[in-house]
Amino acid sequence: MKAAKPALMLALAALSTPRLLAQIQNQPDDGQWTMAAKNYASTRYSTLGQIHTGNASQLKLAWSFSTGTTRGIEAAPLVVNGTMYIVTPYPNVLYALDLARPGAPVKWKYEPHPQPASQGVACCDVVNRGAAYADGKIYFNTLDAQTVAVDANTGREVWKAQLGDIHQGESMTMAPVVAGGVVLVGNSGGEFGVRGWMAGLDAGTGKLLWRAYSTGPDQDVRIGPAFQPFYADHRGKDLGVNTWQGEQWKIGGGSAWGWISYDAELDLFYYGTSNPSPWNPDQRPGDNKWTCTLFARRPRTAEAVWAYQISPHDGHDYDAVNENILLDLTLNGRPRKVLAHPDRNGYVYLIDRATGEVLSANPFVFVNNSQGIDLKTGRLKLVDAKKTGTKTVRDICPAPPGGKDWQPSSFSPQTGWLYIPRNNLCYEMQGTQANYIAGTPYLGAMARMYPGPGGSRGGVSAWDPVAGKAVWKVEEDFPVWSGTAVTAGNVLFYGAMDGWFKALDARTGALLWRFKTGSGIVGQPVIYKGPDGKEYVAILSGVGGWAGAVVSGGLNTVDGTGALGFLNAMAGLPEHTAKGGTLYVFSLP
Amino acid sequence: MSRRRTLPAISALLLSACAGPQQSSLNSAGPQAGHTESLWWVFLGILSLIFIAVLGVMLAALARRHPEFEPASPERTATAADRTGRRLTRAVAAATIATVAILFFLLVASVSTGKTIAGLASPSSSLTIEVTGNQWWWYVRYLDDNPQRIAVTANEIHIPVGRPVQIRGTSQDVIHSFWVPGLNGKRDLIPSHITTEWIQADRPGRLRGQCAEFCGLQHARMALWVVAEPESQFEAWLDRQRQPAVPPSDADTQAGYQVFMSHACVLCHNIAGTPAQGQVAPDLTHLAGRMTIAAGTLPNNKGTLGGWILDPQSVKPGNHMATISLKPGELQPLLDYLGSLQ
């Protein structure tokens, strides 16, 4: 999809006006960070401008805080009403730090005591991606599939809901989103043969309002008269059953462990579902709907308004759970309400968020197992030679973590660009027979990943969504497993897996400042205004997650198939970082 | 029986006694095996004649009287030697030409039979069955473009009479070989490869096949049954295979269901519609409808099934079914439950 030059200029001009700022940010920006994605549009953009490209080089460590954990920290700290809230990896302790007092001492801590056995059903380290604040309460999930609401002032538990069963392989790692009084949460477990779902809980009482499954009959998937998918092969009765062999949809995956965006005007929330189970596609013939699918639903009733399956009959673990950044762009001369979705399969999708029509899909990493999207049918065009199954296929790009895994991008209305933290990995896979035993992995594959073309294993790209290509790129030795966050001062923050926390010029990619933290960074940076009026940047450092499992899990690199194939690519990580678990907060002197 | 048919019939009977008429290349049920069988008779006929002729010539040569040795005039000996030499040369030449001609004829017959059989492969198939060899059982999956019409079973294949069927073979572990003599020749099942073979049954009946490539301890007890039945019966059978398992209906089968779900059975076996979804062992969803158990080793009835569950290693030593221990009173309900899985 190539935009004409005048349209591009127009788009850039349109994007840089304050009017559009209001359009794309559904909440007023007061220097707080009340949900992991910053706002319902998921831009992770802060309007604070005290730190800018001119003075970022002077950033200094203001204070730090040790979480007491040593597993991967993927969370985004929240800042609300002068208090910072941090959720740690298992055992999922919630800390409230008082930002008004020097050194930000602990105000209270809440310990949910999740079941220790839940650590055995976490595919990719025992991480937690953060909490959400609404209506005086902090909402977060525990590894053993419970959602908790805690009073933001006192730390007292308000309610707790058990939503999943770890003995069936279910867990929860995602950051909730509260929209319209409904707490939206989803399960994890696409590697364990779970049946994926998204649930809506009443924010005040914790009562389960609805559960929308990702597979099964239309009634369970909440597909009804309101469902108007854009593409013909998405229409039909009970596709969540008919695109599976036998009863395999019951252990078919499609968990909703990723990011949620919400458009209050359209009253739609958007999220993606995970890969189908097992990894070996030969065991589950059919399109396997609705795995690897983007859904648009109404928050109060969960009824699906549209859906688009990004990777039908997926054979590479390309979960569709990545962030959907809501943008109002002018494409081909027309203003469109879109969502930008950089997917695991290596493409940045621009999708009309009202109808589900794919407007463009351009690769942001090297891709050799597909050749773009057929925009008429919406289907991914797969390369036959790279289709996996009960055989060995080599040199497949991108690897299962994809062009980008869960690590979220950010969007700056100043530049009009997305800032995508990416991987550069290829892999080989040997499909084997997957045996289903409830509560254990249901995979049927041995994989080994290695660096992609060029040799670096990741980097950050500034991506022009209208032009459909990268504006600048920065390469990193390891995959960039942290999120990015960008400010009105045109400073882009992200962390590297070797521990360096970096600030780049959002316009050029030039390195403005960096700081070596104690451990590799796989968390999400946040920018906030402290009670003293100063701008602060906070990041949790503690290597882990799927990419860092070699360190956080103490794995043995003699076996390249470990960590679902990541061990082969990350053998050198232990020389660069050890385990950690510390919060770092920076500001100007 | 007419005299023309007597000899072949007797030979067929004698030969087929080895494996029973159900597993005999001389009891072909379809076109592919039919061509092979005809070729076999051609070879048998011609080679028998040659055998008899060669035996005859040898006996004649042994029976010939040699004249006593007596000195003869040089001219007479030379003439006699020349005459004999010329006769011998002519005889050897004639025999050689005859041999080459017969061999060439047999070559042409073989090649043309092979080509004919290959030509029986349809360009498109209305029925494709995926057969995966495991140690020491057969995984069978009926393919279909519509995934909800795919059916999975084990060790027993049903095919409709008169329709060509494509067998897509592969293996889960070592090289096996799919061989149903009444239908077609052997086709190796090779891990990570797909080999195909076409079969067709022209009359209803039951045919036995077995693994034809040594594959381990129980290679000898890896048999498979092919049931050819009229189209309507076949469709009814296939439709039943697509359904999930019959739920337990009374207290007895309920108890048996609980026994199954609480033991190691669920780690390996699949019963569609229940929590047992293991993939590494034969699918049991419609076990009660099958003729045999343990890949043709035992007929399928309560007695044999009970013995198999209690002590599989004495029936088929070395096979991969675990020896589990059941408490007294658990076996009967379990057998009743499995017996209800039509």
Next chain:
Amino acid sequence: MCSRCRDGIAGIAILLAASFGCQREQRNLRPEPTGQAMFTPLKGSNPSSGIAYEISEGQRLYTWYNCSGCHANGGGGIGPPLIKTSWIYGGEPAKLFESIAKGRPNGMPAWGDRIPEYQIWQIVAYVRSLNQQEPSSATPKRLDTIETNPQTIRAARARTGK
């Protein structure tokens, strides 16, 4: 030496050589039916140790029962590695048996009420063989998957400089 003596000595030598494999080549296909493996027997050593057939059965069960799903081929992933020198709960056969049969608190499921005892011993023997604790003549060959594609090794080493 007389030819008969030589034949005799050769015969004895062959018999001796053949007998060295006796221990390794035992196959007890019909284990004694035992009660479900709820408790660690701690009676002597692993009955499957040193027997090639038992260890290769352990290799098969390691994949069938999804040990490889969490522990990969010894490198670990969801669960800790099984090729290592310092074991969280002990690496002796009895301790490994206990880990498998009773489970462990931080995510190892308890298998003792399903997997028969003799099979747990086979898996224990296989895990020990991964760590070279079983005679190499009885240890099965490593799966092809552990042998990395040379191109992969080269690419990974080029990246990490080792």
